[in-house]
Amino acid sequence: MNRLEHSETVPGGRGAARRSTWSVIVLISLPLFLLGLAGAWLIKADPLRVFSTGAPPVEKLTIERVILDDDGIHLKVRAGGSEPMVIAQVQVDDAYWRFTQSPGGPLARLTTAWLDVPYPWITGESHVVTLVTNTGATFAHTIEVAVASPSRAVGGLRNGALLGFFVGILPVAIGMMFFPLLRGLRSGGMRFVLALTCGLLVFLLGDMLADAFELAGKAAPAFQGPVMVVLVAGLSMLLLVGLGRRRGAAPRGLALATFIALGIGLHNFGEGLAIGAALAAGAASLGGFLVLGFTVHNLTEGIGIAAPLVRVRPSPVMFAALALLAGAPAILGIWLGSVALEPQWAALALAIGAGAIMQVVIEVGALALSRGGSSQSGRFAVDGYFLGGFLFGVLFMYVTALAIKI
Amino acid sequence: MRSLFERFVDRRNLLTGSAALAGGTTLGWFGLAGGSRAGEAAVGDSAGPRHNQGNMVTVGDVDGSINDFDASKLLTDWETGETRKGPDGQVTRTFEVEALDREIEIAPGVTFPAWTYNGRVPGPTLRATEGERLRIVFRNLGSHHHSMHFHGIHAAGMDGLGNSGLIAPGEEFVYAFDAAPFGCHLYHCHAFPLRRHMHKGMYGAFIIDPDPARHGEHLDIAKSRLLGTRENTEWQEFVMVMNGFDTNFDGENEFYAVNTIAHHYMKHPIRIARARPVRVYLVNVTEFDPINSFHLHANFFDYFDHGTTLTPTLRTVDTIMQCQAQRGILEFSFKEHQTGRYMFHAHQSEFAELGWMALFDVVDAAA
Numbered sequence: 001m002n003r004l005e006h007s008e009t010v011p012g013g014r015g016a017a018r019r020s021t022w023s024v025i026v027l028i029s030l031p032l033f034l035l036g037l038a039g040a041w042l043i044k045a046d047p048l049r050v051f052s053t054g055a056p057p058v059e060k061l062t063i064e065r066v067i068l069d070d071d072g073i074h075l076k077v078r079a080g081g082s083e084p085m086v087i088a089q090v091q092v093d094d095a096y097w098r099f100t101q102s103p104g105g106p107l108a109r110l111t112t113a114w115l116d117v118p119y120p121w122i123t124g125e126s127h128v129v130t131l132v133t134n135t136g137a138t139f140a141h142t143i144e145v146a147v148a149s150p151s152r153a154v155g156g157l158r159n160g161a162l163l164g165f166f167v168g169i170l171p172v173a174i175g176m177m178f179f180p181l182l183r184g185l186r187s188g189g190m191r192f193v194l195a196l197t198c199g200l201l202v203f204l205l206g207d208m209l210a211d212a213f214e215l216a217g218k219a220a221p222a223f224q225g226p227v228m229v230v231l232v233a234g235l236s237m238l239l240l241v242g243l244g245r246r247r248g249a250a251p252r253g254l255a256l257a258t259f260i261a262l263g264i265g266l267h268n269f270g271e272g273l274a275i276g277a278a279l280a281a282g283a284a285s286l287g288g289f290l291v292l293g294f295t296v297h298n299l300t301e302g303i304g305i306a307a308p309l310v311r312v313r314p315s316p317v318m319f320a321a322l323a324l325l326a327g328a329p330a331i332l333g334i335w336l337g338s339v340a341l342e343p344q345w346a347a348l349a350l351a352i353g354a355g356a357i358m359q360v361v362i363e364v365g366a367l368a369l370s371r372g373g374s375s376q377s378g379r380f381a382v383d384g385y386f387l388g389g390f391l392f393g394v395l396f397m398y399v400t401a402l403a404i405k406i
Numbered sequence: 407m408r409s410l411f412e413r414f415v416d417r418r419n420l421l422t423g424s425a426a427l428a429g430g431t432t433l434g435w436f437g438l439a440g441g442s443r444a445g446e447a448a449v450g451d452s453a454g455p456r457h458n459q460g461n462m463v464t465v466g467d468v469d470g471s472i473n474d475f476d477a478s479k480l481l482t483d484w485e486t487g488e489t490r491k492g493p494d495g496q497v498t499r500t501f502e503v504e505a506l507d508r509e510i511e512i513a514p515g516v517t518f519p520a521w522t523y524n525g526r527v528p529g530p531t532l533r534a535t536e537g538e539r540l541r542i543v544f545r546n547l548g549s550h551h552h553s554m555h556f557h558g559i560h561a562a563g564m565d566g567l568g569n570s571g572l573i574a575p576g577e578e579f580v581y582a583f584d585a586a587p588f589g590c591h592l593y594h595c596h597a598f599p600l601r602r603h604m605h606k607g608m609y610g611a612f613i614i615d616p617d618p619a620r621h622g623e624h625l626d627i628a629k630s631r632l633l634g635t636r637e638n639t640e641w642q643e644f645v646m647v648m649n650g651f652d653t654n655f656d657g658e659n660e661f662y663a664v665n666t667i668a669h670h671y672m673k674h675p676i677r678i679a680r681a682r683p684v685r686v687y688l689v690n691v692t693e694f695d696p697i698n699s700f701h702l703h704a705n706f707f708d709y710f711d712h713g714t715t716l717t718p719t720l721r722t723v724d725t726i727m728q729c730q731a732q733r734g735i736l737e738f739s740f741k742e743h744q745t746g747r748y749m750f751h752a753h754q755s756e757f758a759e760l761g762w763m764a765l766f767d768v769v770d771a772a773a
Contacts, residue, residue, distance in 0.1 A: 072456035088515030089464050091660075095759030096464040096513075096669070118456040132660060134515050136653020 057083040061131055061139040062220040064112070064342040067149040072118040075129060075141070076342070078220045079107035091130040091138075092119045110222055121146045149339070160276065160334040167275065167294035168268045168330025173323045174295075175302015182303070183310050190310065192389035194368035197260070197304035198361060199393020204267045205357040207401075209233070211270055212350035219344035228344075229351040236355025241362065250363055254318070256308040261326040263360045264301045266353030268326065272333020273346050279338050297400040300393065301326060308367070462759060464669045466514030473511050475526040477667040478674050481644040484613075484633060485530035489538075498539040499585075501532050505548040505595075505608070512651045513661050513668040513761065520607035521548055521595070527666045528647040528691070529593070529610030533633055536588040536617040542581040546573045552603070553579075555596035556612055557731065559586045566596045588616040588631075590687045590713030590733045592647075605652060605693035607666075611645045611733075613687055616716065624716040631685075631716075642678055645687045648698045648728070648752070648762065659694055661761045662752065668761025675747055675767035678740060682771065686736040687713070690728035698762075699727040700736065701753040707738035725753050740768045 019027075042048070060080035067074040073092065079085045084106035090099040099117045107113055121127055127143045182193055209229070216225025244251040244259055251259055271294075305322050314322075337346075368386060470476060487501040503523050510520045510527055523529025534540055546552045551574055555566030560583035563570045571579045595608035618635075621628040629637040649666060650659030661668040678684060692698045701724060708718035709726050713735040720726065726734065740748070751763040 070456065086515060088466075089513060091760070094756045095462055096761065098461045098463060098465050118458060118461045120456045132513075132516060132653065134517060136512075136516055136518055136651070136660060138654045138656075138660060 057081055057135075059085055059133055059135065059137045059139075060221060061085065061087070061133075062218075063129075063131075063139070063141040064220070064344075066129075066141065066143060068121055068143070068146055069148060072116065073121055073127070073129060073143070075115045075117070076112055077107070077115060077131065078112045079109060080220045080222045081107075081109060084108045086134040087113075087115065087131050088134045089132040090115060090117055091128075091132065092117060092121075093127055094130075110220070123147060157335060160338060161331045163275065163291070164272055164328070164331030164334045166291050167271065167298065169323055169327030171295045171298035172264070172302040172305065172327040173319075175299045175304070176306045176319055176323060178303050179306040179309065179319075182306060185310070188385045190307075191368055191383070191385040192392075193303065193307045194364055195386040195389030196300065196393035196396075197307050197389075198365045198368055199390040199395075200300045200304055200397050201260070201263065201357055201361045201364065201393075202390075203394050203397035203401075204264070205354055205361060208267055208270055208350050208354045208357060211274065212347050212354060215343045215347035215350065219342070219347060223344045225344060225347055229347055229354070232348060232351035233354040233358065236352045237358040237362075238355075240356055240359040244359065244363060250366060252367070253308055253312045254314060256360075256363055256367070257305050257314075257322060258325070259356070259363065260308070260360045261305050261322045263353065263356035264305065264326040265329040266349070266356050268298070268301075269329035269333040270346075270350045270353055272330035272335075273337035273341060273349070274333075275330075276334040276337020276339075277341075279334075293400065293403040297397065297404055298327075300396055304364075308364070463672055464513050464761065467673055468511050468514055468667050468670065471511075472509065472517060473526075474508075477663075477665045477670040478676075480526070480528070480531075480665045481646070481676065483531060484533040484645075486533050486633070492539070496537070496539050497535070498541060499534050500541040500543065501530075502543045503530065503545075503554065505544070505546045505552040507548050510607070510666070512653070512663070512666055516653060516661070518607075518651050518653055521550070521552070521603065522607050523554075523610055527607035527609075528649065528689075529608070531611040531613065531645045531687075532593070533613045533615065534585040535615045535632065536585055536620065538585045540581075540583055540585050543578065544571070544573070544581060545578045546575050548575055550575065550603075551597045552595045552608065553597055554581060554593050556581065556583070556593045557591040558583065558612065558614070566593075572597055585614045587714050588614045590689065590710075590735050592689045592691065592731060592733055594691065594731075601693055604691060605650070607649075609647065609649070609689075609691040611647055611687055611689050613645070613713075621716060627716045640682055641685050642682050643685045643687070644676065646689070646700075648688065648690045648692055648700070650692045650694065650757075650762075652694060657694055659692070659760065662692070662698075662757040663761045664764060669763060671764030675765035677767045677769060679771040680740050680743065680745055680768050683737060683739045683741075684766075687733070688728070688736055689733040690730060692730065692757075695754075695757070697727050697729050697754075698757065699725060699753045701725040701751055702736075702738065703749040705738055705740065705743065705748065707736045710735040710737070740766070743768060745769055 058081060062078045062080060063075050064078055065076035077087070086106050087101060090097055097117050097119055099115050101113050101115050103113055115131070117129070119127070121143070123146060125146055127146055128140055129143065130138050130140045132138050182190070185193065212229045212233070213226055216223075216229050219225045240259065240262075244255065250256075275294075302323070305326055306319075368389070369382065468477070485501060487499045489497050489499045491497050504525075506522050506525050508520050508522045508525050509517050510522070512518045512527075520527050532542070542554060542556075544554050551572055553566035553572040556564075560581070564581050564583050566572060566581070571581055573579045591612040591614065593610055593612045595603040597603045615632045616628040618625055618628040618632060626637060629635045630641060632638055646664040647666075648662075648664050650663070651661045651666075652658060653660045663670065686700075688700055690698045703724075706722045706724045709720040709723055710716075711719040711732075711734045713733070718737075719734075726736070728734065745768050748766045748768060749763065750766065751758040
């Protein structure tokens with residue numbers, strides 16, 4: 001409405017501004033009509049026939065999920081061919097095996113089906129499944145280490161939750177216990193802590209984007225995974241920045257802490273996915289030492305969440321809620337990861353998380369740079385406190401990650 | 407902590423029982439005939455469906471909807487051409503062969519853009535008698551240059567190379583030479599790139615039966631090898647061409663077989679009358695792999711390498727191997743055996759499990 005009123009006041013724009021409903025309809029429908037006409041002619045007259053070389057259609061199969069159980073191997077496949085594809089035979093380790101496909105029949109582009117292969121897989125060993133289509137094209141998938149897929153039974157959920165508690169909630173809660181110490185800090189110390197938060201968030205951002213791109217690469221090409229990651233990360237960042245600054249000012253205090261907790265929570269969700277997937281894939285020599293590594297690695301996350309709270313006096317309940325927001329998604333991640341979440345969904349979740357981290361990097365970074373420096377010379381000052389804190393945050397994350405990356 | 411994670415990953419629920427792996431049932435399971443396409447339920451047993459031994463096989467069956475040939479009939483389909491006796495008493499035998507591009511079904515539901523002789527892979531089994539004058543009228547109706555290169559004795563101009571019978575699409579050439587030496591031979595296209603022309607399907611068996619008149623010292627043996635004699639009809643003769651198909655053109659075979667169709671003789675066992683002896687003309691044209699092999703279960707055979715002798719070159723063996731283009735004759739009998747299904751296969755397990763696995767169904771001589 002605002003725009004319309006404004007345009008009426010523009011001299012000379014009067015004629016263009018007042019369009020009748022009909023003219024709008026024509027202006028929209030004419031190009032669409034021409035598009036339809038061109039499409040119909042393309043299909044009907046087939047003028048591009050000369051480019052059809054008689055070559056076989058492009059075929060693409062993506063194996064999204066693999067489940068191993070007492071009945072054998074189960075694969076969820078997604079077709080990405082230019083024409084519907086037929087899976088004619090299935091090899092496991094260079095031998096043909098009976099299989100059933102549900103639903104049966106040719107697989108149209110982007111549709112999925114489950115293949116059930118009654119194969120006597122061997123625990124702890126590697127198997128290669130090769131799908132042979134009716135044209136003889138092959139699509140291979142390697143099961144690196146065969147272990148029975150975690151069932152969705154209660155025991156599995158409980159153990160997953162316990163694991164998630166150790167890698168997600170506990171370190172954040174312990175990190176928050178530095179809060180009283182933070183309150184005693186003076187301006188320089190506070191800059192150090194905020195810059196440290198910033199550094200750890202930048203590390204998480206890189207980590208998440210790398211994981212998101214890796215997962216996107218495993219998804220069916222039709223989903224355009226890498227583009228999706230960039231777009232979704234950018235959009236979620238914009239959305240959260242807009243949400244945080246909806247009253248004009250940058251988020252401070254509890255609001256900022258909540259945004260940080262949200263971003264870290266989404267990161268921990270991704271970390272949980274990776275742990276769950278590793279467990280499901282059998283790369284699960286995940287001993288106590290490794291879990292301790294995760295706990296130490298995630299310790300600074302608690303400090304980061306607590307840092308913006310020094311001016312407010314949050315209640316213990318508030319702290320608990322923030323710790324849950326930041327840590328509990330790890331549990332969900334482990335559950336979903338261990339039942340093999342499809343790569344495109346995992347990439348989507350990580351992309352949203354990357355966007356959320358970007359938002360808090362911006363807000364915390366602005367806060368850290370302006371604090372203390374503003375009263376004197378420039379508005380933003382990169383001084384020793386800031387550099388030291390940032391470097392410490394990044395290095396601490398990187399060095400502790402050396403022990404835990406799987 | 408450790409115990410927590412061990413518990414987490416150690417719920418393997420593996421079956422400890424493996425009763426289904428016990429021997430004895432194996433052959434029975436493989437005897438499953440026919441079978442529908444994907445969607446057929448596997449028959450379970452006490453140790454869970456994944457231990458069912460009948461599962462290791464291609465799904466479905468190759469019917470006649472795409473192929474002009476039936477692998478079961480190829481076994482005994484001798485192409486003898488037309489004979490005419492010349493004034494000098496020498497028999498002239500004439501074969502007609504056409505090169506054709508054909509889409510063939512090499513395993514259930516899997517097609518392969520083949521180059522063929524007479525529309526089939528392997529090409530026709532040309533069978534002649536030692537000493538005859540052979541004329542092979544070859545027409546190239548395919549899309550590439552092709553030839554017929556015979557493993558036999560002939561003049562340089564009949565060799566199937568660039569200036570000796572390698573012809574362009576639409577052309578015709580007549581190969582002419584005397585049938586020698588007797589034995590189990592082969593022919594194949596010798597256009598370059600040779601590997602591609604071979605593996606696309608341009609090969610076939612070429613059998614020259616011995617002329618008994620020239621082999622007085624082994625008269626009965628020679629007679630038994632000569633198609634159509636009373637001694638020969640006693641024998642059950644089969645031609646088996648060991649081949650493979652690289653369907654994705656990555657330089658490795660996705661399917662192996664005798665006579666093209668993977669697992670065909672698992673689903674359609676070759677019937678044998680117990681009382682009568684068996685002779686197999688075995689030819690190896692497998693591309694990409696340096697050797698192929700033949701192993702017979704529960705029995706032994708005599709082997710005549712290249713088939714150019716009337717006495718065995720190997721006696722009492724149950725496994726032989728052949729390099730590319732090597733061939734020979736196997737002779738054996740199930741006379742003293744129980745009736746039932748006897749497996750034979752390449753003893754490279756990989757080839758067997760990718761399709762080169764087959765069964766004899768030994769029955770009392772009723773049929």
